[in-house]
Amino acid sequence: MKIDPEKCIACLECVDFCPMKCIAEQDDVVSIDQDECVDCGVCLHAGVCPTDALYMPEESMQYPRAIRAQFSDPGVxxxxxxxxxxxxxxxxxxxxxxxxxxxxxxxxxxxxxxxxxxxxxxxxxxxxxxxxxxxxxxxxxxxxxxxxxxxxxxxxxxxxxxxxxxxxxxxxxxxxxxxxxxxxxxxxxxxxxxxxxxxxxxxxxxxxxxxxxxxxxxLGVPTRPNAKINMGMGRPIVEP
Ligand code: SF4
Ligand code: SF4
Missing domain, CATH: 3.30.70 (Alpha-Beta Plaits)
Known part of the structure; x- marks a missing residue:
């Protein structure tokens, strides 16, 4: 993810949405640390940018970087x-x-x-x-x-x-x-x-x-049991 410096007004509305905490302001300029950003798209999908300054650049769709969005954005x-x-x-x-x-x-x-x-x-x-x-x-x-x-x-x-x-x-x-x-x-x-x-x-x-x-x-491994209940929607594909 990148920020278009021509559009950004440094309102910082997007900052708290980033799970990687990689959006930061320095000298009145807001930018994204490209090495830390996982291209999850959360900041963009939150729809909080008043100037549409956030955008997914072309290189985020190309390998090797494309792997980031694939593992981080459920929509990819x-x-x-x-x-x-x-x-x-x-x-x-x-x-x-x-x-x-x-x-x-x-x-x-x-x-x-x-x-x-x-x-x-x-x-x-x-x-x-x-x-x-x-x-x-x-x-x-x-x-x-x-x-x-x-x-x-x-x-x-x-x-x-x-x-x-x-x-x-x-x-x-x-x-x-x-x-x-x-x-x-x-x-x-x-x-x-x-x-x-x-x-x-x-x-x-x-x-x-x-x-x-x-x-x-x-073994000194604490356990926290949990279960997921399937309501019978899935048909078993193997014999018991
Ligand atoms: S795409 Fe995800 S990791 Fe990158 S800046 Fe936006 S919220 Fe943060
Ligand atoms: S929400 Fe938009 S305008 Fe505000 S800091 Fe983020 S990118 Fe810049």
Whole structure:
């Protein structure tokens, strides 16, 4: 996103709408830090600019920068997955996709939420660690379109410094791998230069309990259970 200096009257109405806090005034001139801006379009869509000074420049639609809007503006779709937002169906569709069976846990690592953003180099670091751990990655994910070497998780050099509002990596593990995966992932996540939310999808046991909670608590990992209730709109595409 850019600001047309000929039109801007420095009213600062747009500043508070930016989740990246990258709109700033200096010497009576308001501008956007292009390295920090993720092209989410929130400032523009808010419709607060009295002079229509905000605009999306041509270079925001061209690679490598185009990756920013694809991951940050839900109205811009990913060409590789034909989906908006972060470009993957995510674990919340499990009642339809049945990706996570009994004896398995689904895991999701959400980078950059809320309001922090993430560089592709951060994702690369974690993705490479996951590949070394030999977990089963969800490949139907827009992130994979920007890899140089899918087998090693190496991101194409031109995309490595691109910043997005949020991106997600999903994978599944066998239940017995839980402790080892947590032990290996923790130090990798500590090195990442953004916030990462770690989600785990588990089926309830036959008695209605969630045994995974006790295992996580024993590892010193606090849990905050939540559920998404599907009202039966989706038809399962796999047999139970
Ligand atoms: S496009 Fe998004 S990140 Fe960029 S200046 Fe506007 S609100 Fe901030
Ligand atoms: S709202 Fe428009 S005129 Fe006001 S500071 Fe932002 S870009 Fe400039």
């Amino acid at each position: 779709w990913h060409p590789s997955t034909n989906q908006g937002g972060r470009g993957t169906e995510e674990m919340k569709t499990n009642d339809v996709t049945g990706r996570f069976r009994r004896g398995e846990y689904g895991m999701a690592l959400e980078f950059g939420r809320p309001g922090t953003g993430a560089r592709m180099s951060d994702l690369e670091k974690v993705l490479q660690a996951l590949i070394r751990m030999d977990v089963e990655l969800e490949h139907d994910n827009a992130v994979f379109a920007f890899l140089e070497e899918p087998l090693t998780g190496k991101v194409k050099p031109e995309f490595r410094n691109e910043k997005v509002l949020s991106a997600i990596l999903e994978f599944k593990i066998r239940e017995e791998q839980l402790e080892e995966i947590v032990r290996q992932l923790r130090p990798v996540l500590a090195e990442v230069d953004t916030v990462v939310s770690w989600g785990l999808a588990s089926r309830f046991a036959e008695d209605g309990t969630l045994p995974v909670r006790a295992r996580l608590e024993a």
